[in-house]
Amino acid sequence: MHESDAMLFIEIVLDGFFDRNFNLNESEDSHSKELCLDEIKQFISDKEPYWVQAKALEIIYQTETAENFIKTVDYTPDTAGAFLDLVFKRTKEKITILSERYQIEDNKDKTNMPFWMPVFP
Numbered sequence: 001m002h003e004s005d006a007m008l009f010i011e012i013v014l015d016g017f018f019d020r021n022f023n024l025n026e027s028e029d030s031h032s033k034e035l036c037l038d039e040i041k042q043f044i045s046d047k048e049p050y051w052v053q054a055k056a057l058e059i060i061y062q063t064e065t066a067e068n069f070i071k072t073v074d075y076t077p078d079t080a081g082a083f084l085d086l087v088f089k090r091t092k093e094k095i096t097i098l099s100e101r102y103q104i105e106d107n108k109d110k111t112n113m114p115f116w117m118p119v120f121p
Helices: 003-021 026-044 049-071 080-101
Strands: none
Touching: 003 026, 003 049, 026 049, 026 080, 049 080
16 A cells, blocks of 8 residues: 555544544644644555555554543543554554564564565654
């Protein structure tokens, strides 16, 4: 998956999440979303399209999971940045576990699948 395709899906999910969970005026909302989207684009950037897709899907999953926690009052993000840090942390953990499962013992940069290990900022 190409980064621009992944960002189209992520942007839709992020827009809904921001609208439902942060009480920002229009200019603050727009500015926060743009900053978050820039950070997400840097995070999902990878030389392997497989990892771009895996990161994007995990970010969407983590966003929806966070929203479920918010609804049950188990989690309340203070800021968009704090929310994004949590999503990045959990996404990196999941992708790292997945990639380590397929890592070649003799070559720590490659997986048993025909591509390189994921890269994180």
